Amino acid sequence: MKYTVTVFFLVMMNVGFAQDAAMNKFISDLMQKMTLEEKIGQLNLPSIGFDVTGPVLSKDVESKIQKGLVGGVFNTFTPNAVRKLQDIAVKQTRLKIPLLFGYDVIHGHRTIFPIPLGLAASWDTALIRRIARAAADEATADGLNWTFSPMVDIARDPRWGRVSEGAGEDPFLGSQIAKAMVQGYQGNNLTADSTLMACIKHFALYGAVEAGREYNVVDMSTVKMYNDYLPPYKAGVDAGAGSIMSSFNEINGMPATADKWLMTDLLRKQWGFKGFVATDYTAVSELINHGIGDSMQVTQQSINAGIDMDMVSELFLLELPDLVKQGKVSVATIDNACRLILEAKYKLGLFEDPYRYISEERNKKEIMSADKLVLAKEAALKSIVLLKNIKLKNRQHVLPLSRDEKIAFIGPLVKDKRNLIGSWSAAGDWKNAVSIWEALLQKKMDETLYAKGCNLLDDKELIAKLNVHDAQIETDSLTPQQLIDNAVKVAAQADVVVAVLGESFAMSGEAASRSDIGLPENQEDLLKALKQTGKPIVLVLMNGRPLTLDWENDSVDAIVETWFAGTMAGPAIVDVLFGDYNPSGKITMSYPENVGQIPVYYNHKNTGRPFDDKNKYTSKYLDVSNEPLYPFGYGLSYSSFDYSDMTLNKNYLDKNSSITASVTIANNGNYDGEETAEMYIQDISASITRPLKELKGFQKIYLKKGESKKVQFLITEKDLRFYNADLHFVSEPGKFKIYIGGCSANCSENEFELR
Ligand code: NOJ
Numbered sequence: 001m002k003y004t005v006t007v008f009f010l011v012m013m014n015v016g017f018a019q020d021a022a023m024n025k026f027i028s029d030l031m032q033k034m035t036l037e038e039k040i041g042q043l044n045l046p047s048i049g050f051d052v053t054g055p056v057l058s059k060d061v062e063s064k065i066q067k068g069l070v071g072g073v074f075n076t077f078t079p080n081a082v083r084k085l086q087d088i089a090v091k092q093t094r095l096k097i098p099l100l101f102g103y104d105v106i107h108g109h110r111t112i113f114p115i116p117l118g119l120a121a122s123w124d125t126a127l128i129r130r131i132a133r134a135a136a137d138e139a140t141a142d143g144l145n146w147t148f149s150p151m152v153d154i155a156r157d158p159r160w161g162r163v164s165e166g167a168g169e170d171p172f173l174g175s176q177i178a179k180a181m182v183q184g185y186q187g188n189n190l191t192a193d194s195t196l197m198a199c200i201k202h203f204a205l206y207g208a209v210e211a212g213r214e215y216n217v218v219d220m221s222t223v224k225m226y227n228d229y230l231p232p233y234k235a236g237v238d239a240g241a242g243s244i245m246s247s248f249n250e251i252n253g254m255p256a257t258a259d260k261w262l263m264t265d266l267l268r269k270q271w272g273f274k275g276f277v278a279t280d281y282t283a284v285s286e287l288i289n290h291g292i293g294d295s296m297q298v299t300q301q302s303i304n305a306g307i308d309m310d311m312v313s314e315l316f317l318l319e320l321p322d323l324v325k326q327g328k329v330s331v332a333t334i335d336n337a338c339r340l341i342l343e344a345k346y347k348l349g350l351f352e353d354p355y356r357y358i359s360e361e362r363n364k365k366e367i368m369s370a371d372k373l374v375l376a377k378e379a380a381l382k383s384i385v386l387l388k389n390i391k392l393k394n395r396q397h398v399l400p401l402s403r404d405e406k407i408a409f410i411g412p413l414v415k416d417k418r419n420l421i422g423s424w425s426a427a428g429d430w431k432n433a434v435s436i437w438e439a440l441l442q443k444k445m446d447e448t449l450y451a452k453g454c455n456l457l458d459d460k461e462l463i464a465k466l467n468v469h470d471a472q473i474e475t476d477s478l479t480p481q482q483l484i485d486n487a488v489k490v491a492a493q494a495d496v497v498v499a500v501l502g503e504s505f506a507m508s509g510e511a512a513s514r515s516d517i518g519l520p521e522n523q524e525d526l527l528k529a530l531k532q533t534g535k536p537i538v539l540v541l542m543n544g545r546p547l548t549l550d551w552e553n554d555s556v557d558a559i560v561e562t563w564f565a566g567t568m569a570g571p572a573i574v575d576v577l578f579g580d581y582n583p584s585g586k587i588t589m590s591y592p593e594n595v596g597q598i599p600v601y602y603n604h605k606n607t608g609r610p611f612d613d614k615n616k617y618t619s620k621y622l623d624v625s626n627e628p629l630y631p632f633g634y635g636l637s638y639s640s641f642d643y644s645d646m647t648l649n650k651n652y653l654d655k656n657s658s659i660t661a662s663v664t665i666a667n668n669g670n671y672d673g674e675e676t677a678e679m680y681i682q683d684i685s686a687s688i689t690r691p692l693k694e695l696k697g698f699q700k701i702y703l704k705k706g707e708s709k710k711v712q713f714l715i716t717e718k719d720l721r722f723y724n725a726d727l728h729f730v731s732e733p734g735k736f737k738i739y740i741g742g743c744s745a746n747c748s749e750n751e752f753e754l755r
Helices: 002-033 036-042 059-066 079-091 116-120 125-140 161-165 171-186 222-229 231-238 260-270 283-290 295-305 315-325 331-347 360-366 370-383 436-442 460-467 480-492 521-532 550-555 569-577
Strands: 072-074 100-103 199-203 243-246 276-279 385-389 407-410 449-451 496-502 537-542 558-561 641-648 658-667 673-683 694-703 708-716 734-743 746-754
Touching: 002 331, 036 315, 036 331, 059 079, 079 100, 100 331, 116 125, 116 161, 116 171, 116 370, 125 171, 125 360, 125 370, 171 222, 171 231, 171 694, 199 231, 199 260, 222 231, 231 243, 260 295, 276 331, 283 295, 283 315, 295 315, 295 331, 315 331, 370 569, 407 436, 407 480, 436 569, 449 480, 480 521, 496 521, 521 537, 521 550, 537 569, 558 569, 641 673, 641 734, 641 746, 658 673, 658 694, 658 734, 658 746, 673 708, 694 708, 708 734
Parallel strands: 072 100, 199 243, 243 276, 407 449, 407 496, 496 537, 537 558
Antiparallel strands: 385 558, 641 658, 658 708, 673 694, 673 734, 734 746
């Protein structure tokens, strides 16, 4: 058996070498025929947009393609539009080199899944892999071969709007998700007509912009980078991502796009990345604003740092010929970048068949196919997080709702479709999304009461800013007070009120930082008026970031976080509210009590004076606790899962052995359901300070009511490694704590030793 495996492995390695050799020869032969100008052309990535009547080709880009001055384009899709451009590349250029077609396929292409922060709340990497696969099936059937995803930036500041695009605050979970997405997009064979090249972004540390303000600076110690922020990028690289995108931000005084240490020493030399690096949108020309030189200087610095492809700024095209003449950029540097881009095209199978991803037949079959809608609903169900659900005197819990009760759905998002697909749903059509109201009607719940209650926003200045970006926020002809009065009348007729409130989709995502992350004031006014009715209130939230919900948590009876849950948001939310699905999501970013606590995250350090309420001189605030309102890994269920009998098979390990930690989880509630068991480790004493808890494992299990199961986690020395002060990835002998539970703040604990 061992022999067969070894032979198989060697044969596969030889096949790999032979393929590499064939690729290298093909590209070397091609590059011999290329002029310097044509090589530089491969490094150019312009954007071609659409107009209302359909795809429009920018004339300038077309003629550049014809001259061999374009390596790939983005923002164009559909078989027709892509074929037109690919035709120019392979029929009208001297060397017939096919184009890459990129696009922001972030949480689905046409079928939209929940925003990534919502998907992360499922803690279901197999589901996330399936979603990336489905997105790839759809996008490749629409002419695309390259996605600018996954976005793997660790984020601990919910003021930053782009937290919606990532997996939250934890490097371990973030890494698992990065890997799942790359595998989902790229599959095992990038040349297949349904696989999409992934692009890890934004390299690096974009999620740590100061004060959560978009595009701001990042200043961070290397120890923190290596331990907390870099792991998901590395996981994406290790999973074989074909490309990586440089971020807009600077790091410790050097913009990422010009940072040789980052792009070459770390990414290529330390991590062994073999794909190509593209910049973010106009990041090369933005280096001028960063203040590191004029257009010649910034072009020289970015290509010499290790950037291969220039998204939109076209400075490579403009400045590189002269820089080569002046000897400031070597031909070898340009050859290297060009080779990496040609290799990507080769691996995608584009030289064999430039039309590989262009098929009307696949387009008809794949776009918004029934199976994708089923998957979109499953994803929405699994991303929803129950944040609060109290027991009322005359009934069990407020949720799930009963069909026998009179229920009033109130709020500007009950009938809304525009916001359901969230930001970065570029090719998604919000008109295809199913609203909560439509889902209620589909369930024949026509008797449900409704009132709008308030506008999504009343703040005219903010509305104007958001509407420029197609937020389509309208204000009602009734005054805010009239809207509230009507809602209160409707609420008075109901047994339970469901208030559906939140952000406009345009309040999160790129360039959507907020300094105040509560519900908009006018929505709070509505909620306060509803509270006055004395009816039980369920708050259903739609939003792209953790919000401050202190008042809401104190005042309403149940809170359901639904994010922007995508095309099938409505049916999934209704299923959860009425108990047809038992919610199982858990948040992956802490919800602060107030903005002053930010950044607040579970994997923080202890300080020399940890909080102690009996001692004044300890680390704390005078006016708010140190704890977030809802911690990382928190989420309720209609059932109750109890953890007991946490045991370790032994209390020590060494480099060659392992420990098995087990715990019994019992479903002691009245509903079947899914639970995520979370395992954390603390290095009690080390050569540098270590976090109080770090996620090191998690498992999802399904338990019928009354059922219990034993869950086991294996711990090896590798799980205990970290980057020390010299940036060596080491484990250090000594004592460790292990925590297992259903939430970072509520675990059973035990201790073991590494010898
Ligand atoms: C800018 C964004 O930062 C990035 O995430 C995106 O992929 C590019 N624009 C291309 O649209």
